[in-house]
Amino acid sequence: MRIPFFSMFTRSPFDELQEHAEKVKECAWAFQQAIECYASSRCEVFEEHRQQVITLEHAADDIKRSIRGHMPKNVLLPVEKFQLFRYLREQDSVLDAVQESLNWLSYRPHNNIPEALERDLFLLVDAVVEPTEELSRMVGEARSYLRSFSEKQREKVKAIIANIRQMEHEADQREHALLRKIFEVENDPVTVLHMVRLAEIIGSVADHAENAGDMMRAMIAR
Amino acid sequence: MLMPMEYVILGLGFILGFHMAWNIGANDVANSMASAVGAKAITQRQAIFIAGILVIVGAIFIGGHVTETIRGGIISPEVLDDPQIALMGAFSALMAASLWVSFATWKSLPVSTTHSVVGAMIGFGIVTGGFGVINWEVMGAVVGSWVISPVFSMTIGFIMFKIIVRFVLTQNDSFSAALKLSPLFIGVAIFVVVMSFLFKTPLGTAMAVGDITAMLVAGVIGIAGGFGGRNLLARLFARRGEQKEPELIFRTIQVGTSCYVALALGANDVANAIGPLALIYFLTRTGAVGAELPVPFYLLLFGGAGISVGIAMGGARVIRTVGSRITHLTNTRGYSVDFAAATTVLMASKLGLPVSTTHAAVGGVMGVGLARGVEAVNFAIVFKIMIYWILTVPAAALTSMILFKTIEFFV
Numbered sequence: 001m002r003i004p005f006f007s008m009f010t011r012s013p014f015d016e017l018q019e020h021a022e023k024v025k026e027c028a029w030a031f032q033q034a035i036e037c038y039a040s041s042r043c044e045v046f047e048e049h050r051q052q053v054i055t056l057e058h059a060a061d062d063i064k065r066s067i068r069g070h071m072p073k074n075v076l077l078p079v080e081k082f083q084l085f086r087y088l089r090e091q092d093s094v095l096d097a098v099q100e101s102l103n104w105l106s107y108r109p110h111n112n113i114p115e116a117l118e119r120d121l122f123l124l125v126d127a128v129v130e131p132t133e134e135l136s137r138m139v140g141e142a143r144s145y146l147r148s149f150s151e152k153q154r155e156k157v158k159a160i161i162a163n164i165r166q167m168e169h170e171a172d173q174r175e176h177a178l179l180r181k182i183f184e185v186e187n188d189p190v191t192v193l194h195m196v197r198l199a200e201i202i203g204s205v206a207d208h209a210e211n212a213g214d215m216m217r218a219m220i221a222r
Numbered sequence: 223m224l225m226p227m228e229y230v231i232l233g234l235g236f237i238l239g240f241h242m243a244w245n246i247g248a249n250d251v252a253n254s255m256a257s258a259v260g261a262k263a264i265t266q267r268q269a270i271f272i273a274g275i276l277v278i279v280g281a282i283f284i285g286g287h288v289t290e291t292i293r294g295g296i297i298s299p300e301v302l303d304d305p306q307i308a309l310m311g312a313f314s315a316l317m318a319a320s321l322w323v324s325f326a327t328w329k330s331l332p333v334s335t336t337h338s339v340v341g342a343m344i345g346f347g348i349v350t351g352g353f354g355v356i357n358w359e360v361m362g363a364v365v366g367s368w369v370i371s372p373v374f375s376m377t378i379g380f381i382m383f384k385i386i387v388r389f390v391l392t393q394n395d396s397f398s399a400a401l402k403l404s405p406l407f408i409g410v411a412i413f414v415v416v417m418s419f420l421f422k423t424p425l426g427t428a429m430a431v432g433d434i435t436a437m438l439v440a441g442v443i444g445i446a447g448g449f450g451g452r453n454l455l456a457r458l459f460a461r462r463g464e465q466k467e468p469e470l471i472f473r474t475i476q477v478g479t480s481c482y483v484a485l486a487l488g489a490n491d492v493a494n495a496i497g498p499l500a501l502i503y504f505l506t507r508t509g510a511v512g513a514e515l516p517v518p519f520y521l522l523l524f525g526g527a528g529i530s531v532g533i534a535m536g537g538a539r540v541i542r543t544v545g546s547r548i549t550h551l552t553n554t555r556g557y558s559v560d561f562a563a564a565t566t567v568l569m570a571s572k573l574g575l576p577v578s579t580t581h582a583a584v585g586g587v588m589g590v591g592l593a594r595g596v597e598a599v600n601f602a603i604v605f606k607i608m609i610y611w612i613l614t615v616p617a618a619a620l621t622s623m624i625l626f627k628t629i630e631f632f633v
Contacts, residue, residue, distance in 0.1 A: 004332040004603050005253040005583050006544040012597035041300070074601035078594040146597070147552060148469075149391035 009073060013084060014143045016067045017091075021136035023060035024094050027053050028132040028205075031098045035125050038105055039113045046110060050102045057095045064092050078146040079219040087215035093208040094132055101201040108194055116185040117195060120178040124202055127171035131164045131209040138164070138213065142220055157220050164213040171206035175199055228506040231313050235502040238320045239526045241570050243495035245323045246335050247277070247532020249540060250491060253583040254483040254563065256544035261556035263476035266541055273484040273537065274530040280488025280623035281526030282519060284418050287574035288490055289517045289525075292497025293504075294337060295360045295574065297347035307350050309505045310629050311622075313375065315339075315346035316498035320613065334578035335494040335616050340364060341618030349623040367575035368611065371566050372585030372604075379562035379589025386554050387593070392470050400468035404455055407475055409448025411482050411561060416440035418489065418568045451478070472553035479560040487579050488526055494576065496525035529538035550597045555590050562586035581607065 034049030067088060077084060113121060138160045145153040182195045255269040266292065319335070319342040326333035347355040393399035420429070420436035433437065455471055500517045551559070563582040570577040582609065591599035 003249060003252050003540060003544060004580055004607050006256060006547050006601050007332075007603045008584060008587050008591075008597045009548045009596070010600040012550055014597055072600060072602055074605075076591045076599045076601055077595070078597060146594075148396075148467075149387045149552075150396060151392050151394065207564065 010072070011070060011104050013067045013071060013077065014139070014146075016063050017084070017088065018136060018139045018143065020060050020063045020067070020088065020091060021139045023056050023063065024091060025133050025136050025137055027056045027060070027095055027098050028129045030056065031102060032125055034102055035105070036122070038110055039118050039121065041111050043110055047106070050106060050177060053099055053102055057099045060092065060095050064088055083215060083219050087212060087219060088206050090212035090215055091135060094135070094205055094212065097201060097205040097208055098132075101198060101205070104194075104198055104201055107167060112191065112194065114191065114195075117178065117181055120174070120181050121199075124171065124174040124178050124199065127167065127174045128202055128209075130207040131167040131171070131206050131213075133166050134160055134167070135209060138216055142216055145220055154220055154222075157216065161213040161217050163208055168206045168210035175203035228309070231309060232502060232506045235313060235316055235499045236524070238316045239495050239499035240531075241320050242316075242323060242339075243492070243525050243528025244532035245327060246487075246491045246494060246537070249327060249528040249532075250335065250538025250580055250611050251277070251487065251529070251533045251537045252540040252544045253483075253580045254487050254560070255480060255537075255541050256328045256548060257551050257556035257559050257583075258300065258480040259285075259363075259541055260482075260544070260546070260548040260551050261473065261553045263473045263553055263556065264480055266538060268477075269480065269541055270533055270538055273487070274480055274532050276484035277488035277533065278490075278523065278526035280485040280490075281492035282488075282522045282527070284485070284489035284568070284571055285492040285522050285526070287575045288571050289497050289522065290365070290499055291360065291574040291576055292343060292493045293500045293517065296340065296343050296357055296364065297351070297355050298357050307630075309502060310633065311346040311350045311626055312498050312505065313624045314349075314475045314499040314625035314629060316343040316502065317625055318342040318345060318618050319494070319498065321621060322618045328594035332580075332603070332610050334580055335491065336576045336578045336609065337368070337611055337614040338618045339497055340576060341615035342622040344615065345619030345622030346498075346626065348619065349440060349626045354533065360443075364575060367570055367573075367577050368581070371575075371577040372581045372588070373571055373581040374569075375562045375566040375585030376589035376592070377562075378565055379558050379586040379599075380593045381589075382561055383558040383593040383632050384592045385557065386472075386558065387595075391554065396468040397466035397471070400471040401452060401456060401459070404471060404475065405445070405448030407448075407472075407557065407561075408451035408478060409444040410607040411479060411564070412447040413440050413444030414565055414568055415482060415485060416443045417627065418572055421572060451475075453577045469553045472557045476553055476557050476560065479557055479564065483560050483565040486539045486571065489571040490567045490577060490579055492522055492525040493527065495528055496521050497576075499525075505585050555595050557588050558595070559583065559586035562589055567572050 027219055030049050030052045034046055034053065037043040037046045037049060068085065071081065075081070085187060138157060141153065141160060142157045145157050178199045182199070186192045186195065251273050255273050258264045259266055259269050319338040322333060322338040322342070323335050325331070344356060344361070389403055390396055390399045417436060417440040420431050420439060421433060455474060458474065459466065459470070500521055503521060563579065563586040566582040566585065567577060567579050584604065587596070587599060588601065588604065590596055
């Protein structure tokens with residue numbers, strides 16, 4: 001405090017924002033493995049994967065709280081503070097949706113996914129993991145833009161956002177395909193309920209990733 | 223013939239003056255050099271070296287005006303008829319300011335040396351001659367400058383960074399844009415520096431340079447230096463051929479702006495150390511306040527050297543800590559902050575206004591922050607500074623008054 005000049009530089013929230021995005025990425029991978037495991041006939045480690053996701057989600061939650069908690073009222077950032085918070089909320093919702101989908105799966109005993117639906121389910125999972133993985137790269141590039149103000153760098157971030165939007169669109173197609181397929185091949189109402197809800201939750205993972213992209217687009221607007 | 227008592231007071235005055243100078247060197251220099259060190263434009267050793275030399279240069283050649291203000295501007299000298307009382311008062315003021323700076327360092331409070339000295343001088347004036355002795359017009363200008371200088375620095379920092387964003391960083395070929403505009407970034411700084419050496423200074427008078435001539439000379443040197451600097455940069459980077467980023471150009475320019483900042487610091491802050499000392503000096507040597515006599519060269523040198531010693535002994539540690547803390551200040555930001563702070567302080571020095579270099583630096587960071595240039599700036603510190611600003615002046619004044627009464631009691 002004797003030297004006010006350096007008391008002005010507080011911890012940057014972007015470090016933690018990136019850390020949070022990394023957690024999202026790790027979570028997405030654990031989620032992918034968990035689903036594959038669940039669908040296979042001899043899965044022993046679904047619960048382990050689910051616990052891993054829960055642990056990651058908790059860690060990410062701590063980061064989120066730390067960002068919000070360590071943002072004194074008078075801190076000025078390169079972006080609007082509330083835009084940053086809204087972005088963070090969307091990024092965090094990705095995790096919540098991932099966790100929720102695994103919870104939903106766990107309510108029913110293993111290996112209850114009809115074989116005819118497996119392929120479509122895996123396609124959907126892959127389709128939602130892709131945009132989720134992009135988030136941490138997007139945060140990194142956006143941070144670099146806010147540092148350099150380079151137009152080229154801004155275009156790069158915009159390209160990632162457009163890419164995420166495209167991926168979400170594809171994930172949507174997969175979700176529709178899966179839903180149609182469910183009603184085609186399944187007659188057991190319980191399985192239909194379980195599968196429909198599962199498809200919806202997994203689909204929402206990509207939706208939140210897309211929303212995060214939209215928030216980022218607003219943050220890097222000139 | 224000096225009385226033995228006066229010898230003692232003069233000797234103690236030199237010690238306290240040196241203590242003030244040392245403190246300025248050890249603490250306040252970090253404000254001006256840390257951004258360059260943090261942005262890796264210069265090493266810590268280079269920062270110490272640059273600051274050590276240029277602070278003395280700034281103190282000797284530009285520091286006279288502000289010292290005059292502290293010595294004879296705030297208190298009307300003619301009211302201090304009794305040299306004995308005036309001497310005790312000046313000594314109390316110097317000691318009070320010294321105590322406050324020590325207290326601030328000990329308790330880690332954001333107290334400005336400038337405000338301590340001005341507050342102590344006010345206390346001295348009030349206790350010796352009542353409120354009428356205070357030259358309220360000068361005082362108003364001084365207090366006004368305390369409000370204006372951070373705002374002014376903030377504005378320059380904001381505009382400078384916006385110019386860099388608009389005309390350099392967002393350009394397609396930002397490296398070439400930075401090189402093309404470098405005469406502006408270098409030239410303006412050189413213009414202000416040359417102006418402060420020639421405009422209304424003993425040096426300018428000695429060289430028979432009028433005000434308009436001074437401006438013309440500064441303009442020519444500024445333009446020449448700006449373009450010369452660009453050619454140097456062009457040659458430097460043509461040879462290196464490394465990755466061409468605009469930040470690298472500003473990294474090189476920042477070596478120059480660090481010198482600029484050190485110069486401004488010497489020009490303004492030397493008065494905090496030797497303003498009251500100059501008063502004691504005149505009282506013991508001539509028996510009068512001697513407002514007409516300029517502050518002797520060697521007193522300014524003494525103050526500048528004191529700051530330098532402070533930099534060498536205590537500044538290194540502070541600059542290291544600060545420099546490592548502000549790593550997310552890139553070279554374009556660092557340049558904007560340095561330029562804003564140094565320009566503000568040098569201009570204030572020319573007007574004889576004792577402003578706080580720390581506040582100017584803080585203002586510069588705020589400007590760049592408002593231009594969205596920093597990842598996270600905490601503005602809360604500004605309110606804290608304001609509180610200490612309002613507290614320091616009366617507290618130092620009161621300390622000065624109490625010391626005066628105590629000394630009076632024993633003499």
